[in-house]
Every structure is written in C-alpha cells, then in structure tokens.
Amino acid sequence: MNRIALVTHTTSYGASGFVEACRRAGSSVVLASDRCHVLDRAWHWPADSLVIDFGDPDAAAAAIAAADARESPISAVLPVGGELPAKVAAAAARRLGLPANAPDAMACAANKLLMRGRLAAAADPAVKQPRFFAVPCGSDADAVAARVTASGVGFPCVIKPLTLSGSRGVMRADDRASLGTGLARLERLLADPALRRPDPDAAGQILVESFVAGPEFALEGILTRGALHVLALFDKPDPLDGPTFEETLYVTPSRRPEPDQRRMADTVAAAARALGLETGPVHAELRWSEADGGPVLVEIAARPIGGLCARSLRFESGFSLEDVVVRHALGAGATPARLAGASGVMMIPTPARVPSALRAVDGVTEARAVAGIDDVVISVRIGETLVPLPEGASYTGFIFATGDDAASVEEALRAAHARLRFKVAPLVPIAR
Numbered sequence: 001m002n003r004i005a006l007v008t009h010t011t012s013y014g015a016s017g018f019v020e021a022c023r024r025a026g027s028s029v030v031l032a033s034d035r036c037h038v039l040d041r042a043w044h045w046p047a048d049s050l051v052i053d054f055g056d057p058d059a060a061a062a063a064i065a066a067a068d069a070r071e072s073p074i075s076a077v078l079p080v081g082g083e084l085p086a087k088v089a090a091a092a093a094r095r096l097g098l099p100a101n102a103p104d105a106m107a108c109a110a111n112k113l114l115m116r117g118r119l120a121a122a123a124d125p126a127v128k129q130p131r132f133f134a135v136p137c138g139s140d141a142d143a144v145a146a147r148v149t150a151s152g153v154g155f156p157c158v159i160k161p162l163t164l165s166g167s168r169g170v171m172r173a174d175d176r177a178s179l180g181t182g183l184a185r186l187e188r189l190l191a192d193p194a195l196r197r198p199d200p201d202a203a204g205q206i207l208v209e210s211f212v213a214g215p216e217f218a219l220e221g222i223l224t225r226g227a228l229h230v231l232a233l234f235d236k237p238d239p240l241d242g243p244t245f246e247e248t249l250y251v252t253p254s255r256r257p258e259p260d261q262r263r264m265a266d267t268v269a270a271a272a273r274a275l276g277l278e279t280g281p282v283h284a285e286l287r288w289s290e291a292d293g294g295p296v297l298v299e300i301a302a303r304p305i306g307g308l309c310a311r312s313l314r315f316e317s318g319f320s321l322e323d324v325v326v327r328h329a330l331g332a333g334a335t336p337a338r339l340a341g342a343s344g345v346m347m348i349p350t351p352a353r354v355p356s357a358l359r360a361v362d363g364v365t366e367a368r369a370v371a372g373i374d375d376v377v378i379s380v381r382i383g384e385t386l387v388p389l390p391e392g393a394s395y396t397g398f399i400f401a402t403g404d405d406a407a408s409v410e411e412a413l414r415a416a417h418a419r420l421r422f423k424v425a426p427l428v429p430i431a432r
Contacts, residue, residue: 002027002330003072005064007052007089008080010035011394013308013379014322015080021322025330030074032064032088054084055197061091068096076329079303082165083110084198086303099329101302105276109302111199112207113162115275119297122274126266128289128296130158130209137187137204141180148179148208155179156211156242159186162202164195166306169390172211172242182243189391212287212296216240218250219268219284220305220313220321222328222335226278228269229335231324232313233261234344237410244389249413250309251344251406260288264295271300281325308377308398312345313338341402344409348378348396350388351422358386358396360423367399367419372412374400376420386424396422 004027008015015031022029032050050067052060068074077093077100079085087110093100101109108114116132131153135144148157159182161169169186173179186206190196196203218234234250254261268284283305285298304310310321315336319327324335358380367376378397380386386396401412 002075003030004028004326004329005030005032005050005067005074005077005089005092006080007032007060007064007077007085007092009033009054009082009085012081012085013395014304014306014310017308017310017320017322018078018080018326021320021326024323025326025332027075027326027330030064030067032060032067032092052088054088057084057088057091060088061095064088064092065095074098076326078325078329081303081306083163083301083303086110086301090302099279101277101279105278106302108275109277109300111162111202112160112299113202113205115299116207116209119271119274124270124274126270127274128267128292128294130212130296130298132207132209134162134205134207137190137206139183139206141183142176144183144208145176145179153208153210158209158211158242159183160207160209161186161190161195162205162207163199165301166393167245167247167389168393170245171390172245178243185390211242212289212291212298213241214288214290214296216298217254217256217264217286217288217295218305219264219282219286221265221268221282221284222324223272223277223279223282224328226273228265228272228282230265230268231321231335232338233264235406246349246389247347248349249344249346249410250312251342251410251413252312252338253342253406255406256288260295264288267295267297268300271297275300277302280329307347307395308379309345309347311375311398311400312343314343314402315339341404342406342409343400343402344406344413345401346399346413346417348399348417348420350386350392350396352386352388352424352426354426355385355387355391356424356426358382358384358422359425362421362423363419367416370412370416370419372401372403372408373416374402376400376416385427 004022077089079089090100090106108118156174171182216236220231232252233254281304284300313321403409
C-alpha cells in the first residue's frame, strides 16, 4: 500500500479532505503536524502521526524522511494549508527522492519579497507585477512615505507582511497619515512571537507595493515537469479596494473574455518558470490592471487553494481537487476535466469590526434552502473569538453553490449569505 505524508498545521481547515482523498486512492496517511506533544496524553492521534516544528523546517523534513525508513516507503509528501507546510513538504520529498520543487523555488513562493525580486530579475515581459520595495519594521513613517513617492510606487500603496497568507496583515494606504497608521498596526501584528519564530528575518520586514486598480482573479493549476494545467480561473466579483482585503466570493468559470483568460494563464506559467517551480499545485492571484489593460501578478503560491475552498471544484469521475492533487503526486495519469456548469464559494465575512465573541448564528437552514446552494459551513464555534482583518487568521465559514452559469452561482451565494444572522459580543477587557 502507498503511504502519503500530509504536512499540516493542526489548525488547518483542509486536512480531512486530503485524508479522505488519500484513502480513496488506496493510500494510508502519515500526518505530520505541529501539534503539542504534551496533549498526547489527553487526545487520541492517528498511529501514523508525527510531531514537527515549522520553526525548524530542516528538522521537520528529516523527521518525515525518517518515517519512511521505519515502516513502508512514503510515496508522496503533500502540504495542507499555507506556505510553511509547502516548504517542509517539498524538502521532505527531495530527501526521499520524490518529485519536488527546488528549495530556492519554494523559498521564493513562500516569501513575497523573494518572489518579487526573482520575478524582477527574470524580466519576463509576460509577467507584470507592482512596483515594490521593503523596509525594516520600525522605519520612520515619514521616510517611508517619501520613498513611496520617490520610488514610483506612489499613493495609494499596499503594505503587507512577507510570509502571511489569506490577506492577513495586508492594508491599503492612501496618504502619509494612513501609511503611518498601517505600518504601526502591521508592526504590532508581526511582533507576535508565534509569527516571528518561523522566520524572524521575514517578520522584521514590510513589503510596500503600488496599488493595482482593477478586478481580481484567482487561478488554480497544477504543474507537471514545468507545464501548467489550469484547473480553474475564479472571478472575485466583490471589489477588493481596501483598506483591508477580505476575500469573499470566488466563482468559476470566469466571465472574462477568453483572450484575457489565456493571458492570465500565460502570466502564471511564466511566473512559475521564473521562480523555478516545476511540479505540483499552484494557487495564483492576479489583478486585471485598469491602467495597463492586462494582468498583473499579485502572488503565486506552491500549494492548493486555502480554507475549505477546494470544495467548490468538482471534476469528472467524481474527483475532488484533493483527489486531483493526490493522483498527480502518485503519477496516476492525466488530470481529469472539471465538471460542466459553474460553481463557487463565499468565504463568509467576519461579522464584527473589532474582536468579538460569537454568540449565535441563525438562518443556516434558510440559507441552505436557497436554490443552487450545496452547503453552508460555519467554521467558528459558538463562544470562539472572531478577529477581523488585518489581524484575523480564520474564516467565519463557507457557502458553496453550483449552477448552470456563473451569474446564477453568484446570485445564490449572495442570497444565502443574506439569510444568515450573526450575534456577536465585544470582548470584555480583563482588569490588571
């Protein structure tokens, strides 16, 4: 029997989907996660499970490779979740002699500044990206504002951390005042020891980019020996203009004209080549620049789409996106085509402007009853804290829909969301 190692944070949404896909492929699963070993006395973990430390990627990769020597061989190593699992999975695969991206390619895909630098050095005309520069945390806001103007980045600009995902820490600044406020807010976030420990150097810097006006898209693809196969191109119908960039709707197939879609695919393929990515899933974000009339690469990650969003994609023979990724890693032949029709997901916006406790969710049954809705999943439990962006790191929930066309899917998602009612309570400060 094949064994597949899944590298994941314990807080990842998508682990169960990949476990099921591995089992459908006839493979057993080795879970490698950053769970707390102290809890092993109180909780039951799968027998084939490893405790790894994402703060030490080399040691984490070595621990996974050692599991191959102890029992039956590991046939593939796959990431679940963000960029740190992707880096560790690739490093472990290379130790085992399995197909994997090179370490420097994975480093660029996991660090937005390295990605920008590598793309700039490649100077491929097929890849346009925002103007950019980086500053150390603690930089004088007036000096940064002056550089924004002098560098050609200009206002409005976007500030972001180098390594976080899901729009966490990303803010738009329209002038010197909002830039100073945003820098201070991002520095407080990056001071969190849990964020600093995996990569202190990256956590000590802030990326400043020009703001690209125009609609945003997400491309889901898979690389085989460097060739990109596009699995889906998602429209993001809601404008993402700031001051934070909370994502909501993803709908596919895209309603953008076919020539524009091909240009976006060409941009992602060229970016993957420039970074040195050759195998496995990629998730890319692009803007269609109103000024330039073409695609601008926001970022490219060497991993599948995050959250539970993979559930919005269905393929022939009943395959899920996780099935496609697992089959590809096992070398199981051609990638199946996506099912006809349209599909989409809404990442439910955080129903609070300040950190708050979730008290109740009403209307879920009514939302599920909307024509075209496949499911509504509330991923935050009653009593848990909701933290809005840019500090927040989790979604309130997900709504999934299918239909004959993209317009009907978008309409169903909006109608279902309108039926949900959230009750929240601000957190009570603790007296000290």
